[in-house]
Amino acid sequence: MAQSRQYLPLPDAPFNGEIGQTYKDSTPGNFEMKSPPDGAPNVVLIMLDDVGFGQTSLFGGPAHTPALEKLADTGVRYNRFHTTALCSPTRA
Structure with a gap:
């Protein structure tokens, strides 16, 4: 299948x-409302400042995040990633 x-x-x-x-x-x-082509994936980017992924209930942390849990139950969980110690991207 060719993708543009x-x-x-x-x-x-x-x-x-x-x-x-x-x-x-x-x-x-x-x-005009723009719509994605048929079969385009849905992508959700969540950017948080000073929050580690292990702080949410999704990954066993104390912060109760039922909406994230529901989203993850029906999608893909990225749990092997690397981040930088800088928070400047969230402040740009």
Whole structure:
């Protein structure tokens, strides 16, 4: 099965509305809802600051996270990963 190579997120369409002096002088643009191609995977990226994966109940920690547990029960758990000791990516 051939897959197209496309970068996400998809670029925004150019704004085609008009911005006036006030909201009454402005007109909204026409927006089209973009949808992924058939068979595209769903990807959830969770970025937390100063939290180790072992702190959530999902991996036996004390923080009760039922939504994460439900998500993990129906998906894939990545539990062998490496992180840097810097928290600057979450502060960018």
